Amino acid sequence: MSRRAAIAGIGATEFSKDSGRSELRLAVEAVRAALDDAGLRAGEVSGLVTFGMDNNPEIAVARELGMGDLRFLSRIGYGGGAACAVVQQAVLAITAGIADVVVCYRALNERSGRRFGRAVAPPDADAGWHYPMGLATPAAMVAMVARRYLHDYGATSDDFGRVAVAMRRHAATNPYAWFHGRPISLDDHRSSRWIAEPLRLLDCCQESDGAVALVVTSAERARDLAQRPAVVAAAAQGSGPGQFVMTSYYRPAIAALPEMGVVAGQLWEQSGFAPDDVRAAVLYDHFTPYVLMQLEELGFCPRGEARHLVADGGIELGGRLPVNPHGGQLGEAYIHGMNGIAEAVRQVRGTAVNQVPGDGPVLVTAGTGVPTSGLILAQ
Numbered sequence: 001m002s003r004r005a006a007i008a009g010i011g012a013t014e015f016s017k018d019s020g021r022s023e024l025r026l027a028v029e030a031v032r033a034a035l036d037d038a039g040l041r042a043g044e045v046s047g048l049v050t051f052g053m054d055n056n057p058e059i060a061v062a063r064e065l066g067m068g069d070l071r072f073l074s075r076i077g078y079g080g081g082a083a084c085a086v087v088q089q090a091v092l093a094i095t096a097g098i099a100d101v102v103v104c105y106r107a108l109n110e111r112s113g114r115r116f117g118r119a120v121a122p123p124d125a126d127a128g129w130h131y132p133m134g135l136a137t138p139a140a141m142v143a144m145v146a147r148r149y150l151h152d153y154g155a156t157s158d159d160f161g162r163v164a165v166a167m168r169r170h171a172a173t174n175p176y177a178w179f180h181g182r183p184i185s186l187d188d189h190r191s192s193r194w195i196a197e198p199l200r201l202l203d204c205c206q207e208s209d210g211a212v213a214l215v216v217t218s219a220e221r222a223r224d225l226a227q228r229p230a231v232v233a234a235a236a237q238g239s240g241p242g243q244f245v246m247t248s249y250y251r252p253a254i255a256a257l258p259e260m261g262v263v264a265g266q267l268w269e270q271s272g273f274a275p276d277d278v279r280a281a282v283l284y285d286h287f288t289p290y291v292l293m294q295l296e297e298l299g300f301c302p303r304g305e306a307r308h309l310v311a312d313g314g315i316e317l318g319g320r321l322p323v324n325p326h327g328g329q330l331g332e333a334y335i336h337g338m339n340g341i342a343e344a345v346r347q348v349r350g351t352a353v354n355q356v357p358g359d360g361p362v363l364v365t366a367g368t369g370v371p372t373s374g375l376i377l378a379q
Contacts, residue, residue, distance in 0.1 A: 002270045005091040006222035006229035007377065009038025009215030009341040015178055015333030019209035027056040027107035028064045028261040030211035035065075039226030040214040043372035047072030047099035049086045051106050051336060053079055055245040061105065067116060072099040078245065079116075079366025080284060081259075084335030085376045088214035088235035100217065106338045107211035115207055130247045139204055139287070141246040142369060143196035146289040149255035150198060153304035157198055160288040161189030162310045164202045164330055167285060171327025174353045176340065178206060179331045203288040205329035208253040214345070218254040230377040233361060236272035238262030239371035257290065260297040262366065263374040268299070271361065271376045275299040278376075279360030280347055281321055282340040284367045294365055295321075317354055325354035337366050344377050 004076050011033025011210045013019070016301075018078055035042060042065040048058040062070060070091040076082035092104035110116060119136035136376050149155060165282065166183045171177035184202060192201040222229035240258030242251045251258070268274060275298060283294050292306035300321055301309050315323035326332045326343040344362040346352040361378040 001091055001095050001235065002221055003231050003233055005094045005216055006219045007087065007214050007345050008032040008222040008225045008227060008229050009040065010345050011035070011037055011212045012212045012339065012342060013211040013248070015176065015208050015335065015339070017207070017209060018041065019061060019109055023107045023109055023113070024056050024060055024064065026109070026209070026211035027061050027213070030107060030213040031061060031065060031103055031105050032102065034213035034215045037227060043219070045101050046070060047090065047093050047102035049074045049089045049104045051075065051079070051082045051086065051342070052077035054106055054108070056107055063093070065101065071332060078288060078370040080336045081368035081370040081372040083373065084235065084283065084364055085237045085373035086364065087216060087232065087375055088237060088373060089215060090163065091232050091235050094216060094218055102216045103213055104216065104337050105211065105213040108336065109209045110334060111207040113318060115263045117207060125243055126247070129270050137196070137249065138200050138246060140196040142287045142289065143199050144249060145254055145369070146198050146287070148251050149289055149293065152255045153307070155292070156308045157190070158164065158186060158198070158372040159292065159307040159310060160198070160203050161186050163285070163291045163315070164189050164286040166310070166316045167324055167328045167330040170354055171331025174326050174332060177327045177332040178373050179327065187256050195372050199287060205286045206334045208333040208335060210333055210335050212335050212342055213300050214338070214341060220366070227317045228349045230345040232375060233273065233378040234267040234376040236263045236266035237371065237373045238266070243371060244252070248369070255293070257293045257297050257305065257368045259370070259372045260294055260368050262297045263372055267363070267374050271378070273361050273376060274331060277360050278321065278363050279358045280325060280362050281323050282344045282362065282364045283323055283328070284337050284340065284365045285324060285330050286367060288330070290368050291323065294368060299362070317356070322356045325352060327358055340364055341375065348377050348379055
């Protein structure tokens with residue numbers, strides 16, 4: 001599978017707090033933009049992939065865009081954990097010869113419509129272990145893990161805050177980011193209100209309206225299209241033992257993300273790259289503690305030591321490993337991780353607003369705390 005497919009087109013709507021239009025319209029706008037970017041017509045699409053949580057049926061998107069016969073339709077569950085896996089599904093379909101051009105999309109009015117941060121009783125049996133105890137929001141669920149991380153490794157809230165400061169600094173120079181021109185300081189983080197201790201408001205990602213789409217085709221065909229292709233050097237999914245959705249508290253180590261460890265091993269094996277080869281990382285920053293834990297699970301530093309990498313400016317532009325040059329979900333927008341994949345494509349193309357120099361690969365991760373996924377994109 002490695003290097004046999006590529007992302008040939010990217011498209012997005014604006015990112016806002018109130019889009020003023022339906023999620024279907026957002027999806028169609030993003031898909032059309034991605035196809036235009038690749039120089040392809042809607043009739044050339046033979047497959048569609050999206051999130052299990054997306055409200056836009058594939059056939060509705062196809063009708064609105066005038067697509068013809070579709071030979072591959074797929075959806076991935078587990079919320080943000082699906083982000084990179086939708087690309088993996090597209091790659092699998094292309095390498096198997098099932099489809100020629102596959103479009104991955106995600107559209108949501110997450111701020112003006114359904115707000116993920118609200119307390120809503122999940123419909124599954126696992127909720128009985130945590131919901132009656134008051135763990136009813138993502139922030140509350142992650143707070144349990146974050147507290148254990150502080151306890152196990154001697155980290156502090158400031159270590160989380162430095163992640164937020166770096167992401168907002170990157171977003172401040174990205175004109176497409178919601179927080180363009182609005183960096184924060186560590187004091188701003190310290191004074192932001194508690195959401196669920198030890199998580200403050202500025203430890204939590206945004207709620208956003210918008211859509212992103214990606215066009216995936218064979219690496220050979222992508223070379224003849226309008227844009228420089230971002231070759232998929234590796235694509236992986238992973239789930240760890242004792243996995244719950246955001247509440248995996250019954251493992252030997254609570255302050256860890258073994259699902260990302262499963263993904264990491266596959267990414268390095270498939271691609272032939274190692275952590276030191278990576279030029280930039282686009283990490284799913286739904287909550288700041290999970291950025292630190294991902295750095296550790298991916299092998300960029302030993303467990304419990306990501307705070308030292310962050311404290312030394314290592315994740316900022318010009319640092320050892322620039323993370324989320326676009327500002328991430330903390331700074332640009334929360335489009336369930338899909339905007340991060342688009343940023344990785346721009347980095348490979350050399351067209352990013354905050355372009356990281358060099359020609360090394362770019363790593364992307366999806367949501368953690370759930371079964372997750374990852375990609376390595378290369379030239």
